[in-house]
Amino acid sequence: MTDLVFRPLVAGEENIFDSMPDPLPQVRKVGYADGLAGGGYTPERTWVALRAGRVVGRAAWVLPPGAIGAPWLERFDLDAEPEVGAELLRAAHETLGGRMSYYAAVPAHWRRQPDVLAVMRAPMAAARLAGLVERGERLRTTWSGTPLPASSGRYTFRAPVDVAEINALVARVAEPDVLTGAEMALAVAGVDLAADPLAWLKSPVGDWRIALDAGEPVGLVGTAGVACYPLMAYLGVLDEAVRSELIAEAVRVMTADGAREVVADVDAHKVAVLAELERTGFRQLRSRVVFEPATG
Structure with missing residues (x-):
């Protein structure tokens, strides 16, 4: 992984986060810029993996302003091998004070959708390699x-x-x-x-x-x-x-x-x-x- 750089963002770099296309646009989510404006996302809790200057992994932990608990990983996208994602998470965890929960948002009935499975396979594998364990699944219904x-x-x-x-x-x-x-x-x-x-x-x-x-x-x-x-x-x-x-x-x-x-x-x-x-x-x-x- 000598050609890779893992680092947090600094203020004004939200365009770097958004330079990576959303692999699951069908899942409703708060935009990264909106999350920054609201205070839930912060640059220091947003990490990217760069390969030759291109974003191949991004991870954003969120915590609402005034919250007393720990941040959780809300956005985690990977256009690289699971090992790259795992290294990104390990680097962030070391700086942020330890491993934290990851809530992987996916469309309803996602296991029946080969395209969604293909998107999620790498980040989920990376999470496991980084010491996170799947503990269950929550369904949102309307x-x-x-x-x-x-x-x-x-x-x-x-x-x-x-x-x-x-x-x-x-x-x-x-x-x-x-x-x-x-x-x-x-x-x-x-x-x-x-x-x-x-x-x-x-x-x-x-x-x-x-x-x-x-x-x-x-x-x-x-x-x-x-x-x-x-x-x-x-x-x-x-x-x-x-x-x-x-x-x-x-x-x-x-x-x-x-x-x-x-x-x-x-x-x-x-x-x-x-x-x-x-x-x-x-x-x-x-x-x-x-x-x-x-x-x-």
Whole structure:
């Protein structure tokens, strides 16, 4: 690799980052210049691999201003062998203070798309060579106006009495079905969205809904219509049978406030949850494959 140079950018070099074409333009992302302007990206957390002056690898770690957590690798593109990408990551990690998470954004159903697989093969291999381990996958789904399924009439829904009622029900949910923005909550505020959603969500308590079966709570959902876009932030059920109708109720709450699109993130291994989201009219938009530093 004697003909390669690995280095961070300096102020004013955003054109160097953008000189490399986006290999997956179909995946929605914040532009690099916009990320710099907003403060999430910084030149010192942006590294490039140069071969004969041409960018053959680029890596940008992001951390929103004021966040208390660690940056994560948001953009990582490679037009070279995996070993080049691994060396780029190692050089950056050494300067930045250690290995950090990598969220590889890919289109929905990416494993069925040979062109996407060809793009992602090298950066994912590079991440593994640099000591990162694949820990799971998160799917982003969106609802955008599809008619909702009819209610069975079995369940009723109401707003919580108070914060204490929400916290009491959250404590009974072993593993929430939907957690949208969990990574951001942890990085920005150090909040575990699964255990303490109200520490992160700023929407009114009245935007939550509790599902009741014969008067007994069987699930709850928290929306965040005042965020950058309407999203189903938290969904937890005590009886799986209520899941579909609770999802539909959350959408009704947000559309009543004017939402035309609703976002929900779900772990890829939660097949039953994903099926219910799709039955309610949600469609997969993109995936994020999560790589974390290897332990030991």
